[in-house]
Amino acid sequence: MVLRASPCGKVGRNSGIAGPPNESVCLIARSVLTDQAISHRGGQTQEACMTTLSQTARTFVLIHGASHGGWCYDRVAAILRSQGHQVFAPTLAGLAERASMDARQINLTTHIDEVVDLFEREDLNDVILCGHSYGGMVIAGVADRIADRIGHLVFLDSVLPESGKCMNDYVFPGWRLLPILLSVWLFGRGYKLTPPPPAWYFNVNKADRPMVNQRLTGHPFKTLTERIQIGNNADLIAKHTYIYATNWGNSQIAKQYELAKKREGWKTFEVDSGHDVMIDAPDDLARILISAS
Numbered sequence: 001m002v003l004r005a006s007p008c009g010k011v012g013r014n015s016g017i018a019g020p021p022n023e024s025v026c027l028i029a030r031s032v033l034t035d036q037a038i039s040h041r042g043g044q045t046q047e048a049c050m051t052t053l054s055q056t057a058r059t060f061v062l063i064h065g066a067s068h069g070g071w072c073y074d075r076v077a078a079i080l081r082s083q084g085h086q087v088f089a090p091t092l093a094g095l096a097e098r099a100s101m102d103a104r105q106i107n108l109t110t111h112i113d114e115v116v117d118l119f120e121r122e123d124l125n126d127v128i129l130c131g132h133s134y135g136g137m138v139i140a141g142v143a144d145r146i147a148d149r150i151g152h153l154v155f156l157d158s159v160l161p162e163s164g165k166c167m168n169d170y171v172f173p174g175w176r177l178l179p180i181l182l183s184v185w186l187f188g189r190g191y192k193l194t195p196p197p198p199a200w201y202f203n204v205n206k207a208d209r210p211m212v213n214q215r216l217t218g219h220p221f222k223t224l225t226e227r228i229q230i231g232n233n234a235d236l237i238a239k240h241t242y243i244y245a246t247n248w249g250n251s252q253i254a255k256q257y258e259l260a261k262k263r264e265g266w267k268t269f270e271v272d273s274g275h276d277v278m279i280d281a282p283d284d285l286a287r288i289l290i291s292a293s
């Protein structure tokens with residue numbers, strides 16, 4: 001396998017492991033040992049090839065986006081664990097297998113607190129922390145509080161939060177928020193965004209759409225309306241990466257990608273996939289996460 005990397009690396013769409021992923025176990029770590037790694041050096045066009053060498057295992061914490069759960073990272077997590085890395089892919093409160101929780105009591109701070117608690121409970125340090133879509137809000141909040149425990153911050157087709165803004169400001173600006181509010185009040189009793197967007201909305205590959213549709217759940221609406229309050233602590237983190245999915249076509253996320261490309265010292269990658277990169281291109285995502293680390 002060869003990954004071509006550059007200041008803005010590009011990789012192709014690949015559905016990876018066949019069949020639906022197994023259910024994630026919330027906040028449980030699983031790992032196996034091996035000695036494969038991928039090398040990468042930012043700033044110059046090169047090939048990063050799989051090599052066999054002695055490598056210290058890294059720790060990855062993978063945060064999902066709205067309406068998803070830890071399950072969406074199962075394929076990527078399996079690849080990373082097969083190469084000796086420790087992986088946590090928690091399901092955030094009110095989603096997936098935790099969807100029965102009272103969404104009225106869940107906001108963005110709830111999700112940030114949960115991830116911070118995970119770091120402290122498992123005594124995690126030098127972590128590669130990755131957030132997908134709405135997960136970008138969560139990891140930004142986590143990074144502001146425990147920057148010293150994070151070695152690499154990865155935004156996966158996500159927002160790049162600014163203090164004082166909420167998720168809705170980025171993905172549902174202006175009139176785009178009106179149908180969302182209507183759905184929340186008609187179907188979610190005023191506190192849950194439901195029904196969730198269908199898999200086709202995220203341009204998930206056709207083979208996986210039935211599986212994804214079955215697993216998507218409504219999303220606690222307060223997490224999308226709470227305005228994040230962050231400082232500049234994330235700047236203390238050594239490495240930052242943005243991964244952009246080229247086949248979704250969301251103009252708001254495209255703006256976030258353009259901002260990332262302008263940030264000094266950041267690595268950026270493009271992946272030929274829909275928004276759910278971990279579903280459409282798990283092999284490519286795993287290679288980027290390892291090589292960029």
